[in-house]
Amino acid sequence: MNAPQRPAAGPASLSRPEAPTQRWRLKQGGLIDRGQALSFRFDGRRMTGHPGDTLASALLANGVHLVGRSFKYHRPRGILSAGPEEPNALVELRGGARREPNTRATQVELFEGLEARSQNRWPSLRFDLAAVNGLAAPLLAAGFYYKTFMWPAAFWEKLYEPFIRRAAGLGRAPGSADPDQYERSHLHCDVLVVGGGAAGLMAALAAGRAGARVVLLEEDCALGGRLLSESESVDDRPAAEWLNGMAAELASLPGVRVMLRTSAFGLLDGGVVAALERVSDHLPLPPPHLPRQRYWKIFARRVVLAAGAIERPVVFGGNDRPGVMLAGAVRSYLNRYAVLPGRRAVVFCGGDEGWRSVADLAASGARIEAVVDARPEVPQAQAQLAARLGVRLVAGGRVLGTQGRSRVASVRFADAQGREEDVGADLLAVSGGWNPSLHLSCHLGGRPRWDERIHAFVPGDLPPGMGVAGAAGGQFTTHAALAEGAREGVAAARDCGFPTNGPDIPRAEDAPRELVPLFHVPHGRGKAFVDYQHDVTDKDVALAHREGFRSVEHLKRYTTLGMATDQGKTANVTGLAVMANITGLGIPGTGTTTARPPWTPVSIGAIAGPHRGKRFRPARRTPLHDWEAAHGASFVEVGLWYRAQWYARPGEAGWRDSVDREALAVRAGAGVCDVSTLGKIEVTGPDAAALLDLAYANSISNLAVGRVRYGLMLREDGFVMDDGTVARLAPDRFFVTTTTVNAGKVMQHLEFCHQVLRPHLDVSLLSVTDAWAQVSIAGPNARKILEAALDPGTDLSNAALPHMACTEVSIGGVPTRLYRLSFSGELAYELGVPADYGEATMGLLMERGAPFGLTPYGTEALGVLRIEKGHPAGGELNGQTTARDLGLGKMVSQRKDCIGRRLAERPALIDPMRPVLVGLKPADGSAPIRAGSHLYAPGAETHTANGLGYVTSACFSPTLGHPIALAVLADGAARVGQRIRVLDPVRNGDVEAEVCSPVFVDPEGGRPRG
């Protein structure tokens, strides 16, 4: 299922003639389905390829080598690699809302109708005007911008920066919302294997056979790793055949899960591996009900890192010209994709690896013009191969430069004696050795170790639970990969409690990999690139050194080396090597390159998953929500809740009309408001009162059963945390309410007080916010309405149920709690019914209340009523006010220990000049006062030092017929009756107000007791 099928070259594939565009397609071989042609467009030009192609291989099959322009100099760029390390072949894939900029053509699986465009060029890819930047290159060296664009000072932002910004960047973001879906998933396993090449397959097999739960992640669309690209045999069979067998066995093991097109992009603390599965990226559109991508969090007990290695290019003049290709990538295109990347090739290498491409190129019919091997002595086997193929061998040679307009036309090299020569060629295959893909081993801070044997970094101290196998650990032969994979699979399974001896190791190639260090050819012809994508050259590295930017991090940051979308996969180690040549300290003495997540760029949408648009956060709706919606409510977001804000009626011109009507209805008759969102907590147990005494500033233990008290909660630093009510239902049972916004915080705080500060107390806490539908019935007619609505037999007289008392009643036969308390300042009750009965209760209340003018009101009218009454709420409880500031200082009991009591006594918090709560009304009787305005003495200069306070809440009072506000004001009590200037410069407000008591309505407080 997962392994590649090598289509038989037979009459079937001949029956359908090859599209004439694919002139560079080899006549046979490859893991492509020649039976089917896929049509695609690049920069508008229509071409064809086959299933199994990448966009890169299909472009090469059509002879397209120029695919992009570089970041800074806009140099023509081609296809360097065949994998995730590609720095050059970045395209805009798809279009419209699905446009994906900076997409690596080497990883895009070809699909029917694929559209791609080259980036960062104008007007066209072949003729890019910004290529003149190349002429100014001496001015544009590393860090040049730090030294210039400073004169005249104003020009940077007006002229230089906009120009630089437009010139920079690569592709374009889509212009509208992403139409696709994304998912998040979790996965638990014993052994996670990262990489499905020879090593990873053996690790998965070993652990899977032992009975461990195994997950194998492979970034590619097929298992096999380098085996897909090499002409090798395993177990004396063609590699593809062996891979099919492996895939079949893994599929048959019940505990093994193979995930293709899935990149492990991060290792996080606790051994969590983050991975991205590209579910539908290889298709024209995601199929119905499938996401485009899926973000996985994988919890594995052991991880085997078998991520392979990345070949590195060599720094020499013109090493960026299209037609310069990594030698391993050349073999990928030949063997896997059946594409000839060039007809006349030069191979430049530092060791045996490059020679594998010599053999494969020759077998594919390419003419090899020269093999430039940096080794003075080339081993006999290779020399014989050269002789057999009639290939010119330049031992101890160096490539100095390339020529050609938008593709390599000739290569200049020097032999061991320094004699220079040009040779015509359209392909230059380069191998400077391989860098293990050790990234995941670094994500938790592990430092790689320099290995002189392979001239590369290998994983150093491994994170807990990780093993490394194969090329990721610097073992490059297929035999070593198989053996190490088996070994690590066995070890991981054993660690998880699945003892096993492991599978037999299949026979496979085990040829030596001799290599001399070959990073840089100094003094070549033309620009020599270290970091292709960011256009960092060897001269930039030298300049960084000259200017003192010698540590690896300074080098990176000063030159931007390794900071592009490829994150320096082909550049970092080489850059370090170039620097080491200058410092003379050797590579390990010069520094270490390490890696941070993500291994490969990850879609932002995939991480966000389904939490987008309206589903960004969960929505909480009260049990009365549907009733409210049906009765014309507008809703407002309050925390996660949607609350009814007001109920518009026909003929009302705007929200103010509705709110004024609702507030007046409460004052004149009665209103009903949904307060289900208030936090509700049941506190039970013999020590419940003791806990509440600690948590609340005022005393709770002396509250009588059947009574309710306003409760004030402080933070330990002495500022107000929250307020609410406490009802004592029984000696050992309290019902506590909190503000809507602080419900979670207060619950957590009470649990802290109990479990951490008073663990010996026998008390339990239960959040019951969602269990109750709770409404407030407020207004002079409230009692009459309840008498009409409640089941007969309830005595609501002042004697039976005075202000601040509570009782159990029933309504429509449903047991109901009734609390007589008032936020509005009117005669008021809160009625709590089990949530499921909320809607029915509301209907009953409205029906029985209609004769008494019962009017539903929303949060806006609620706010107006409480401001008129001077009750502190959100604007006042802003975390910066103390109980004293709000006029509640006397509530803080001095007779007991409570949270926040001691620090509230700090000198600055009892300073008599601290602003305290006052009321404000416009001096002219009509000017609006807005919350957020600042207060000044009339005539005082309006600088900060003279500020006296600010407006915390404001509204139009329909009861009084003019605007009112609450504010905190320095020396506020003494200023009552005085004028104050209310400044609101951000809204051009500047009015005078009269300071007054914060209680605008019923200052004697008789109404709620009525």
Added chain:
Amino acid sequence: MHYSIFSLLRNALSGNRLWTPAWRDPEPKAFYDTLIVGGGGHGLATAYYLAKEHGITDVAVLEKGYIGSGNVGRNTTIIRSNYLLPANTHFYEKSLQLWEGLEQDINYNAMISQRGVINLFHSDGQRDAFARRGNAMRLAGVDAELLDADGVRALVPGMNMNDARFPVQGGLLQRRGGTVRHDAVAWGYARAADRRGVDILQHTEVTGIRVEAGRVTGVETTRGFIGARRVGLAAAGNSGRVAAMAGLRLPIETHVLQAFVSEAIKPVIDTVVTFGAGHFYVSQSDKGGLVFGGDIDGYNSYAQRGSLPVVEEVMECAVALFPAFSRLRYLRQWGGVMDMCMDGSPIIDRTPVDGLFLNCGWCYGGFKATPASGWCFAHTIATGAPHALNADFRLDRFATGAVLDEKGAGAQANLH
């Protein structure tokens, strides 16, 4: 070498071979008048202003790694002075003014870009809180504008304002806010300080602070003892550990803050945007990468890496606000460790040890503070007393109750 069009051209014509090191690499002397512990932005700026404003040039900056390896190299590059409390408003405004003249002052282009910083609000309560803040700024002489939804839409295209879980109602805009090329700040100050005679000692880790008879006499380092008359600590992220060497216990916890950058794209967003319904802010760098930041991870950490919940939160917010960002990719993430102070505001003060001065507690506001922090700390060290601009940033404010709690979050470090 002075940077000018002339020096640039002369180098361009000579293969860029005439450039000299941006700062020297001197051997430590046995004694300095003043030592600054910490070669980050704040330490280097302090050294520069000691030399420039106070003529004190017998100064060394001690850095345990390479300069700029702390938060000046690990931030989201934003500058602004949109603070509520007067002490903060005035201090950060001083900083913004120093940013505005910095490039000419230090002859180094840090690419200061005053492209505007907007804080979005999504409810009436948030609007009022931002109005209070904007008014505080205006009354302190700082620019601030309160925009309604249409104003925001005109300024920042591509945002999902209405069909959102928390629709955008408006925003508080500071046009003079913006971004700076962060690494260049460390390098520019280092070069400018060096040119005035300051020794920058990289790879010199302080391992002890020597105090004799209540007075600081120098520091132990990995390169030996270095004597000094005065020592200033500017080691944010590690302030607690360094201060402990002098026996001080600080109102600080060290936390990790992550940031993210996307692949480079052509310009899509020209303002720094801060979401009001989640922990998220974004700007686009001159190179084209979108730079995202979020909340701290919430647990004490000295490791420069974070965990997935914050990554997820940030990406959710990014898509919630800019639905077209969904198909862009993030390519790098990093974590910086910072001093989370118990009230969210910094400390620049003397200490109970004579000659020992403290600069810490920057939470994640440290980058934008760099110039004013250095300027005020230099003043405090040079004169022995705080400047009016940092007079409220006292170490003893937690005992007096004169805390500077912008958010009203209380004495819990990870809430600021």
Added chain:
Amino acid sequence: MRITCPHCGPRGNDEFTVLGAADPVRPGPDAPLAGWVAYVHERENLRGSHRELWHHQAGCRAWLVVERDTWTHAVIAVRAAREAEQAP
């Protein structure tokens, strides 16, 4: 990060909220103000092993004393706060 809750087993840190250091002990009601200031504000802020209070908010709602390395992020020990030794 993974925290092994003594009641729920290993869970991702997204299920938890963190308060801060677990070691400061709340003074008695009549202790000097300086002791209270220190309890609420001053922190050892250790690099290395650090005892801190975590709340399993999206789980069993237990407050936990988590001993964790602030340098490596290794979790060393987790106990319910009610059973931790600091409980009086």
